[in-house]
Amino acid sequence: MGKDKNPKLNPFGKSTLPCPICEIETVHIYIKPRLFVERDKDVDYYPRSVRWLKEGLGNLHPRFYYIRYCPKCFFAAGDEIFKNPVESSTISLEKFRKLYISSCLKDPKILKIMQFLAKGIDMKSIDFYQCFRLHLLAILQLQLCEPIATRDATDLGRYCLRLAWLYRDVNSDSNLRKQFSQRINNLLKSLKTVWPELPINEKKSLIMARDYYQVTLSNSYKVDTEVSEINLLYLIARINLKLGNIKEGHEVIALAKEKVRSFQAKIKEYMSLQAQKERAANSKVEQHQKQVNLDKTDEEIAEMAQAGRKLKTLADEMQTNFEDCKDKWQQRQFAICKKIIKSNSNASPEQLREILLNKDIDEAVVEKFCPVTPKKEKKGLFGFLNR
Numbered sequence: 001m002g003k004d005k006n007p008k009l010n011p012f013g014k015s016t017l018p019c020p021i022c023e024i025e026t027v028h029i030y031i032k033p034r035l036f037v038e039r040d041k042d043v044d045y046y047p048r049s050v051r052w053l054k055e056g057l058g059n060l061h062p063r064f065y066y067i068r069y070c071p072k073c074f075f076a077a078g079d080e081i082f083k084n085p086v087e088s089s090t091i092s093l094e095k096f097r098k099l100y101i102s103s104c105l106k107d108p109k110i111l112k113i114m115q116f117l118a119k120g121i122d123m124k125s126i127d128f129y130q131c132f133r134l135h136l137l138a139i140l141q142l143q144l145c146e147p148i149a150t151r152d153a154t155d156l157g158r159y160c161l162r163l164a165w166l167y168r169d170v171n172s173d174s175n176l177r178k179q180f181s182q183r184i185n186n187l188l189k190s191l192k193t194v195w196p197e198l199p200i201n202e203k204k205s206l207i208m209a210r211d212y213y214q215v216t217l218s219n220s221y222k223v224d225t226e227v228s229e230i231n232l233l234y235l236i237a238r239i240n241l242k243l244g245n246i247k248e249g250h251e252v253i254a255l256a257k258e259k260v261r262s263f264q265a266k267i268k269e270y271m272s273l274q275a276q277k278e279r280a281a282n283s284k285v286e287q288h289q290k291q292v293n294l295d296k297t298d299e300e301i302a303e304m305a306q307a308g309r310k311l312k313t314l315a316d317e318m319q320t321n322f323e324d325c326k327d328k329w330q331q332r333q334f335a336i337c338k339k340i341i342k343s344n345s346n347a348s349p350e351q352l353r354e355i356l357l358n359k360d361i362d363e364a365v366v367e368k369f370c371p372v373t374p375k376k377e378k379k380g381l382f383g384f385l386n387r
């Protein structure tokens with residue numbers, strides 16, 4: 001009785017995992033990954049829609065199940081991170097555990113915030129509000145772990161990025177907004193006094209995510225290969241584009257592109273050495289002449305070549321993303337310019353320039369609408385963007 005007539009339709013999977021802090025075992029619930037595909041990704045990877053591969057599941061939100069949580073010590077982390085929260089950092093699990101206990105569990109003020117955020121969380125009936133609080137919990141805990149927040153901050157960046165997605169969800173989905181926005185606002189209001197760094201909206205969460213990725217890029221020993229560095233650069237560029245920071249995004253893309261180029265040159269060099277070595281081995285020259293200095297195995301070179309192909313695809317994709325974002329940004333800037341000029345019809349060109357620049361209109365755009373210098377040679381409007 002009460003049993004699922006068709007157990008195949010149960011969309012939930014369960015996994016029992018010990019908490020990395022207190023070692024208590026908890027059953028974690030997730031949506032089986034084969035049941036859905038996230039689609040139509042925004043420039044910052046936000047999936048705008050989900051395609052369900054079985055009928056009748058459309059009311060589920062895969063994002064709600066991302067953060068795993070221990071009800072005993074409140075430790076919260078992303079599904080792939082919970083098992084080993086120090087995998088992308090250079091501190092040991094033992095040290096992380098000690099830091100968590102001293103900075104979170106033994107600090108009465110923080111413990112109170114964690115209890116407040118974790119109140120009533122039940123993964124069996126998770127909703128947007130619970131999911132939102134779990135993200136805040138995971139962010140707060142890592143912010144208080146100094147080596148993570150100042151060095152190996154990839155996971156912290158990821159949680160902030162996903163928090164930005166949740167803000168986007170609640171702002172764009174009228175059902176979610178109706179049900180939860182008031183509660184979210186009240187929560188933020190009461191938390192802000194005790195947690196001043198709390199990212200209170202989508203923009204602040206995106207900025208925080210980008211800054212944590214930047215910290216990782218500059219300080220983490222875990223970013224130790226060209227591939228990991230380039231991937232991180234592109235992630236930072238994506239968030240800049242989403243924020244509308246076109247110039248910064250472009251600079252990071254140009255830097256990453258340069259690194260992709262030099263990585264590919266390196267692969268080419270290795271391949272040529274590999275070919276030389278093969279030729280020498282097959283030829284009849286004296287043994288001492290057969291030496292070709294190659295410090296990588298065939299397997300390592302094949303791996304590099306595969307990584308190089310992936311990076312090339314990523315670089316092309318980023319170029320397209322950049323062009324799209326640049327077009328939208330230009331259109332926005334032009335529209336704002338026209339509006340300002342229309343409502344300030346009595347202003348002199350100098351005054352107009354001043355007003356436009358004060359409204360954060362790009363100098364190149366201002367120059368197009370109110371040129372200060374007479375046109376001489378034909379110069380691209382967005383010189384910095386056309387590299």
Ligand SMILES: [Zn+2]
Pocket residue numbers: 019020021022023024070071072073074075
């Ligand atoms: Zn625990």
